[in-house]
Amino acid sequence: MTALSTTDIVLSSDTATRTRIVSEGRRRWLRFSANKFAFLGAIFCVLLVLAAVLAPWIAPYPYDKVDYSNIFAPPGTAGHLLGTDNLGRDVLSRLLFSLRTALMIAFAAELAALVLALAIGLAAGYLGGRVDQLLMAGTDIMFAFPSYLFAVILVTVLGRSDGAVIIAIAVGSWVNQARLIRAQVIKMKVQEYVEAGRAMGASSPTLVLRYILPGAWGPMLVATSFGIPAAIMAESGLALLGLGVAPPTPSWGTMIIEGYGQLFNAPYLILAPLILFALTMLAFTWVGDGLRDAFDVNNDGHA
Amino acid sequence: MALLTFLARRIARLVISLLIVSMLAFGLLQLAPGTFAGIQAVGGGSTGLANQQTSGNNSALVQAYGENVPIPVQYWNWLSHAVVGDFGPSYKYPQSDVTEIIAQALPVTASLAFFAMVLALAIAIPVGVISAVRRGTWIDNSLMFVSTLGVAIPNYLMAIILVLVFSVGLHALPTGGWTGPQSMIMPVIALGAGMAGVFARYVRSSVLEVLDEEYVVAARARGGTPRAVLLRHVLRSAIMPLVTVAGPAFAGLIAGTLFVEQIFGIPGLGQYFTQAAIGRDMPLMMGCTVVFAAILMAMNVIVDLVYAAIDPRTRAGLGLSHETKRKAAVA
Numbered sequence: 001m002t003a004l005s006t007t008d009i010v011l012s013s014d015t016a017t018r019t020r021i022v023s024e025g026r027r028r029w030l031r032f033s034a035n036k037f038a039f040l041g042a043i044f045c046v047l048l049v050l051a052a053v054l055a056p057w058i059a060p061y062p063y064d065k066v067d068y069s070n071i072f073a074p075p076g077t078a079g080h081l082l083g084t085d086n087l088g089r090d091v092l093s094r095l096l097f098s099l100r101t102a103l104m105i106a107f108a109a110e111l112a113a114l115v116l117a118l119a120i121g122l123a124a125g126y127l128g129g130r131v132d133q134l135l136m137a138g139t140d141i142m143f144a145f146p147s148y149l150f151a152v153i154l155v156t157v158l159g160r161s162d163g164a165v166i167i168a169i170a171v172g173s174w175v176n177q178a179r180l181i182r183a184q185v186i187k188m189k190v191q192e193y194v195e196a197g198r199a200m201g202a203s204s205p206t207l208v209l210r211y212i213l214p215g216a217w218g219p220m221l222v223a224t225s226f227g228i229p230a231a232i233m234a235e236s237g238l239a240l241l242g243l244g245v246a247p248p249t250p251s252w253g254t255m256i257i258e259g260y261g262q263l264f265n266a267p268y269l270i271l272a273p274l275i276l277f278a279l280t281m282l283a284f285t286w287v288g289d290g291l292r293d294a295f296d297v298n299n300d301g302h303a
Numbered sequence: 304m305a306l307l308t309f310l311a312r313r314i315a316r317l318v319i320s321l322l323i324v325s326m327l328a329f330g331l332l333q334l335a336p337g338t339f340a341g342i343q344a345v346g347g348g349s350t351g352l353a354n355q356q357t358s359g360n361n362s363a364l365v366q367a368y369g370e371n372v373p374i375p376v377q378y379w380n381w382l383s384h385a386v387v388g389d390f391g392p393s394y395k396y397p398q399s400d401v402t403e404i405i406a407q408a409l410p411v412t413a414s415l416a417f418f419a420m421v422l423a424l425a426i427a428i429p430v431g432v433i434s435a436v437r438r439g440t441w442i443d444n445s446l447m448f449v450s451t452l453g454v455a456i457p458n459y460l461m462a463i464i465l466v467l468v469f470s471v472g473l474h475a476l477p478t479g480g481w482t483g484p485q486s487m488i489m490p491v492i493a494l495g496a497g498m499a500g501v502f503a504r505y506v507r508s509s510v511l512e513v514l515d516e517e518y519v520v521a522a523r524a525r526g527g528t529p530r531a532v533l534l535r536h537v538l539r540s541a542i543m544p545l546v547t548v549a550g551p552a553f554a555g556l557i558a559g560t561l562f563v564e565q566i567f568g569i570p571g572l573g574q575y576f577t578q579a580a581i582g583r584d585m586p587l588m589m590g591c592t593v594v595f596a597a598i599l600m601a602m603n604v605i606v607d608l609v610y611a612a613i614d615p616r617t618r619a620g621l622g623l624s625h626e627t628k629r630k631a632a633v634a
Contacts, residue, residue, distance in 0.1 A: 037451075141320050145327075146599055148558035149576070149592055153328055156580045156588070157335040233457045237562055240459055241577045256463065260566070263471055263478070274463060278456050285455035 028294040038290020044283040052100040061090040063097035064248040075268050082272050086262060091255075091272050098250040098273065099280070105162065105245070106231035109169035110224050116170065117177035118220075124178070125185025126208050136182070139175045147172025151234060152243055160246035169234045177223045184216040191215075218295040225291050229284035236277065252277045313607065317600045324596045325385070325589070329378050332585050381589065390590035395582040401590040404575055409594065411481065412560050412571035415490055419556060422495035423502055428542065430499070431506025432533065435541075438511065447507065453500025459562035462493035466566075479568035490563045497559070498552050505548055510541040539613075546610045553602045557595055 033039050051058065060079070066087045070077075073084040075091075082091035124135040142150075151168035158164035188194060189212055197211045238244035239253025247254065252273045259270030368377050384391060390401035399407075430450065434443045456464075469476040469489060480486050513519060514537060522532045560573035568574075572591055579587035 141323050145324050145596055146554050146557050148561055149595055152561070152576065152580045153331055153588065153592065156583065157331050229455065237457065237459060240562060241565055242581055243577070256459075260463065260466075263466065267467065267471060270463060270467070274460060278460055281455040281457065281460075282452065285451060289451070 032290045032294040035286075035290045035293065037286040038293075041283040041286030041290065044279070045287055048099060048280055048283070049103060051096060052103040055096040055100040059090075059093040059096045061093040063089070063094045063250045065089060065093075072262075072266050074266075075272075083266075083268055085258065085266075085269055091269065094250045094255060095252075095272055095276055098252045098255055099276070101162075101245060101249055101251050102232045102235050102280070105166055105169065105235045106228050108166045109173065109231045109234075110227045112166065112170035113174040113177060113227060114220065114224055116174040117181055120174070121178040121181025122185055122208055122213070125182040126189060126204070126212065128186075132182075135178075139178055142171075142175045143179075147175075148234070148237070151238060152241070155238060155243045160243065162245055162249070165235060165238060165245050168238070169231050172234065173227050173230060177220065177227065180219050180223050181216055184219050185212055188212045188215045222288065222292045222295055225284070225288040229281050229288070232277075232280065232284070309611075310604075310608075313604045317597075317604060320600055321593065321597055325382070325593050326378065328589060328592045329381060330374070332588065333374050333377075335583060335585075381586075385589075385593065390593075391586035393579075393584055393587045395578055395584040395587060401586050404587065405572065405590055405594055408570060408572040408575050411569060412564070412573060415487065415494060415560060415563070415569070415571065416553075416556050418487065418491045419494035419498065419559075420553075422491055423498035423552075424545075426495070426499040427502030427506055427545075428538075430503040432510055432538065432541065434503070434507040435510035435514065436533070443507075447504070450500040450503040450507075453496045453498075454504065455500075456497065457562075458493050458497050458559040459566055461496050462489065462563050462566045465489040465493055479566070481569050486567070486569070490567050490569060493563050493566075494556060494559045498556065501548065501552060502545055505544055506541055509544045510537055513537050513540045516540075543610075543613055546606055546613065550603045550606045554599055557599060 032042075060081075066089060067084065068087070070080070070084055071086055073080050075081065075083040077083060080090050080092070082095065084090055085094070120135050120139070124132040151172050154168040154171060155164055158167065185208075189207075194207060194211045197207055202211070235244060236251060236253035236256070239251035240257050241253075242257075244251050244253050255273040256270055256277075259266075259273065262269050368380065372380075381391070388402055390405070392400045393404055396404060430446050434446045434450075437443045466478050466489065470478040476485060476489055519532060519536050522536050523529075527535075557573075560571055561577055562573075563569070564571040564574040565577055572594065575587060576591035576595070578584070579591060
């Protein structure tokens with residue numbers, strides 16, 4: 001947080017290198033898996049990813065299969081474990097396909113944000129000087145521009161396609177990561193082993209990619225792991241506002257706002273997405289917390 | 304004097320950022336289907352009142368924002384009105400112009416945001432301090448578990464959970480609307496809960512840091528009661544990091560109003576922004592964007608000032624101290 005905790009980290013990692021018995025990676029894994037919540041969260045996240053990938057095969061019905069003879073079937077109805085909605089669509093199937101939408105968009109957006117952040121963060125941090133000033137002035141402006149406003153404007157401009165939502169979310173989330181990467185690069189580039197590499201005649205791209213980048217991946221991983229639940233929240237949030245992926249593509253946000261209309265006569269419609277969504281957010285947050293502690297990273301930008 | 308220079312520099316940067324944001328938004332919106340002038344015939348023209356207004360205003364609008372007007376000129380036309388507080392007519396709500404809508408909606412959103420902030424601080428500071436002091440006990444564990452819940456659960460889910468409990472379950476509160484103090488309860492809790500979680504985690508970790516500081520140990524050694532040490536020495540330094548997260552937290556709060564106002568049907572700025580986006584009401588979108596961005600940027604300046612006021616060390620970093628010679632400003 002302040003200078004104080006940084007010296008703490010330096011001290012502790014110094015002692016670690018001096019008395020190193022287990023490898024850094026193993027030490028981090030031990031620290032991560034000792035955190036019960038992070039470990040449970042990680043298992044749940046793996047299950048979620050599996051369910052999302054396998055949704056077309058494990059979902060009992062297509063997400064858009066309408067059945068007017070069987071509307072508002074309560075949970076537990078034969079063939080519809082979680083019931084059906086106002087059009088007779090199977091809630092469980094829609095839930096699984098919404099999970100697929102959420103994860104697909106969140107991972108794609110975070111990947112795009114990471115690539116953008118890497119390019120800008122590395123360039124700004126390594127080159128310094130005027131390039132740095134320009135890039136950081138750019139991120140300053142993005143930082144002051146509420147990312148949700150920008151996302152809404154982008155979706156208005158690009159239309160409600162999957163790609164548009166991915167771009168809208170990515171544009172809103174790269175700034176934090178770019179700042180983080182830049183800070184890390186500035187810290188790393190004066191390290192002795194980087195100096196040594198330079199003295200041996202390594203070119204700038206080699207220095208950045210082989211010497212500096214590997215040291216920056218911890219904070220990047222942590223930032224990305226916090227970015228994913230934020231992106232899931234953005235995807236559903238945009239859908240909730242009527243500005244997310246276009247129907248018939250299912251989304252938790254759409255399910256929630258549709259369920260909200262049936263709040264009093266069929267509360268189960270909103271409960272199913274609400275519970276799975278909340279658990280998903282919690283699992284990813286626990287994993288992020290666990291990674292942050294395992295990597296000794298302060299994640300100040302995240303709020 | 305230094306303060307004035309600092310303020311002037313920050314305000315200049317704020318104005319430039321705001322100009323860039325408005326240019327960015329204006330340029331992007333030009334790429335959207337429809338034009339600033341043309342959409343009115345389609346969007347707002349369906350009602351009788353709008354029709355009358357349309358025929359009256361349209362020629363002026365076409366002159367300013369028509370298809371054959373170059374975009375930089377259109378932007379200039381928009382800007383020259385915007386700086387004097389005239390954001391143009393709204394297409395979606397033809398009865399009033401954008402400035403009137405914002406003047407009505409802003410206090411609504413501001414009061415939600417203010418009370419949410421107060422609520423978050425009122426919860427987070429005691430929770431964070433108690434957690435830190437009782438580090439590792441079941442009290443700490445359960446408080447931090449609940450805080451993580453607050454961090455993880457999006458405000459719109461929180462809003463729906465509150466509706467399920469208080470409206471559907473207990474029939475205690477209305478599900479939405481903006482009729483009086485009781486319609487603020489659930490939106491403020493929904494907005495404040497997440498922030499309380501974030502703040503509580505920060506307070507806890509900064510109290511933990513401070514607790515081991517020598518001056519705290521010294522205060523304790525001099526015979527200060529635990530309560531006095533906590534209140535006089537620990538709390539002051541522990542709350543400071545909150546000021547640094549206040550900026551991002553405020554941005555989150557603004558984003559939150561979009562969702563919470565939508566769910567509770569509150570006529571605030573967030574709601575109008577969303578409706579403008581759905582209805583492609585360009586002037587209203589521009590107006591809301593600029594006002595939101597201006598508030599956020601002003602908040603960031605205030606945060607820096609407050610930070611300088613409570614921590615003399617950062618004054619140097621901000622260029623407020625006399626001995627620092629600043630490099631050329633980025634802007």
